[in-house]
Amino acid sequence: MTHHGGVNEGTRQAEPKRRGRRAGGEDTKAALLAAAREVFVERGYEGATVRSIAARAGVDPAMVNHWFGGKEGLFVKAVLQLPIDPDTLVERLLDGPPEQLGERIVRNFIGVWDATGGGQFAALVRSVTAHEQVAGALHEFIVRTVLHRVVATVTNDRPELRATLAASQIVGMGMVRYVLAFEPLASTDVDTMVKAVAPNLQRYLTGDIG
Amino acid sequence: MTHHGGVNEGTRQAEPKRRGRRAGGEDTKAALLAAAREVFVERGYEGATVRSIAARAGVDPAMVNHWFGGKEGLFVKAVLQLPIDPDTLVERLLDGPPEQLGERIVRNFIGVWDATGGGQFAALVRSVTAHEQVAGALHEFIVRTVLHRVVATVTNDRPELRATLAASQIVGMGMVRYVLAFEPLASTDVDTMVKAVAPNLQRYLTGDIG
DNA sequence: ACTTTATTTCAGCGCGCGTTGAAAAAAGGG
């Protein structure tokens, strides 16, 4: 992996990497973003090094500074970017009968995060340590801009508590499915998950919670 | 959420530090463990530095190597140690009518982790990145040695799925309460939590999950 | 073809990390 050494003598025939602009079609920025998502997921913010990300992208570490202003900027662009627009999500969740809200939430949640391979969710969670803003972002997204608005349309009985209760089930599902990967839940298909989880979610949203 | 718990040795005076053995009564090992728990919780494994832990304990960084053989050893002793014996827990959970299993689980879970200030749970979760063994330990503890055995006493309908579903609700509750600290759930009293969560847990354990 | 601009590589700086080994100071036994 790490071949370094200033040996000038011997059988060194491999010519040094060419400098200058890349051939057209190669996208350094995109390669860095993809590699960053992978490495941040695998190793967390502190554990992921700029050098390792650049290496996976097949690119010089200095590119991170050139394109993203540093590790922090790359992190924000790569991980903190949500895979779906909140307004679109709320709209989709409210499109249908209120008594199937739980089902739509489970379906959309799994649909969205499964599409990213779960990596983005894991990255968010694993980054909570490194950046307080991540916990804030999760709260802002999951609770305030989505669940709160959804809950408000179906009841006005302790909407904040109901929203966080629902969040606990959703986050828990994400943790077990994407971060901890407990089987069999991690591999269970969407329909089975819906049948199992949606009723509980529905109860948090509209049922009797004491 | 500036939660300062535990040892109050933080304000060590800038006296001319003398060498050699400490005066009797001071326990360097315990101070390091307490500080380590705090810092690992706050910053994760990679983010927590040996120097910062030692500083908080009011002790020289070299003490980490002397007493625990290094950062890794300190981490294992401080964080990976579970706050309750699994067998005791299972015994307590099974002591009572099966239809109140959900309630007993919620009560014991919150009771145990609240007692540590939630710090230990947060530390476990935040360490999943750094050490694969942590995810394994969580699975071993939550699912295999506790939930599995408990579920097996009440049903033989897909016990593994039921156990992981229950785990998803429990882990989710822990995440929202201790790691993400979403309000109002993070500050909700045990009885209210029981009324809200226990029925859903009960359904995962003994109810119709499709 | 020549100039300009955008992109990339490279060498290396300064810093903080985990760790080490020796020396110093307290405690304990004869």
Add this chain to the structure above:
DNA sequence: CCCTTTTTTCAACGCGCGCTGAAATAAAGT
């Protein structure tokens, strides 16, 4: 009291980190 053992501090090592500035090269503009 001296000698040994235990505990602690200290100075410093080697390493890898994020980041920088200049040089090199490809692409684009005229």
